[in-house]
Amino acid sequence: MYKIVHINTFPNKATGSIMFSVHNELQKLDKWDSYVVWGRGRTPKDKVHEYNMQCGWEIMMHGVLSRIFDNTGFNSDYATERLLQKMEYLMPDIIQLHNLHGYYINVKMLFEWIKHRNIPVVWTLHDCWAFTGHCAYFDYANCNCWKNGCHDCVQKKSYPASLVFDNSKLNWLRKKELFNYKQLHLVTPSIWLHDLVKESFLKKLPCSVINNGIDTDVFKPSSINCHIGGKFKILGVASEWTPRKGLHDFIQLYRMLNHEQIEMTIVGLTSQQIEALPEGIRGMTRTDNIEQLVSLYQEADMFFNPTYEDNYPTTNLEALACGTPVCTYRTGGSIESVNEGNGFVVEKNELGEVKKIIEERLHSRKMGLHLDIDRKRISKEYMAEQYIKLYNDILL
Structure with a gap:
């Protein structure tokens, strides 16, 4: 039986829903033992397979340090140490990462632990933070510094905000060194982000496109025609x-x-x-x-x-x-x-x-x-199938 640990900022919201969709499908399979970890949000319902790693004061401290020193992702040492103790006990065969920003984890500690044990990693990029020195997106600011080395960040005060120092140059260099790991396979939900990855310092890593999926049993048309008449x-x-x-x-x-x-x-x-x-x-x-x-x-x-x-x-x-x-x-x-x-x-x-x-x-x-939409291809089950196929390809 293969063990997999999924890590994300939240257990809910869009990225949390994606994480749990894959986790739930894996739990139906005999060959997989799946665990989910998040930084903050609800308390775990399944005490064995769910783990909330953060506490309030640590999140607040990470946020304060980030706003002063512009070092999001490089704090939360105690919380990360607790996570690594949990990981040491589980010793997963593969790790699935989602958002690693959000004031809850130290990526340096995490990746050093992963590299030392040579564990395969799948990292789904839900934005651009993994290959920039500060921001999660740069289109709005029309900035291309991320391609060759961030500096003098024009979005310093945007999420993840820093109100004092600009540490974008060092962040970019640290991420470049940490994230170029031979056992790392990237996933992007869009072709657009895939193409950006191939222009970044992560361009040599394998990268697959797996579109996000939703619960099509819940999100479905009404049996009543709501689109005729009225405003x-x-x-x-x-x-x-x-x-x-x-x-x-x-x-x-x-x-x-x-x-x-x-x-x-x-x-x-x-x-x-x-x-x-x-x-x-x-x-x-x-x-x-x-x-x-x-x-x-x-x-x-x-x-x-x-x-x-x-x-x-x-x-x-x-x-x-x-x-x-x-x-x-x-x-x-x-x-x-x-x-x-x-x-x-x-x-x-x-x-x-x-x-x-x-x-x-x-x-x-x-x-x-009568919309032109393939309901199967936008379903969470189809998305999970693509992830599970990727995990099998990596491990087998």
């Missing part, structure tokens, strides 16, 4: 609405539309963002009520994703699976799940084009009922 409903969903997610564009679009014909809902806002919304836009905080979220997707006539930089957003998949067409900016991997049969791709900030699409859709809402 045209536009929906936006994000785990957090930072500037790169395009909240300003959503608001600007609303001001361009006929409010008597349009209903707009934005999910994932903070209470302060909701208070600042123009009258007429319905704002909601992030919801863990899946039934409510599914209903919002099903009832929407269009899902608008004005992201300026993204990997392979599962929100696009969730909307499509619920029978709702997607309109997204041409950015990152956001366009890779959208085609002429299920949505629209427009250039960044081309709100006039989005307005035109909405006005055309007002008079014809049939598209939301």
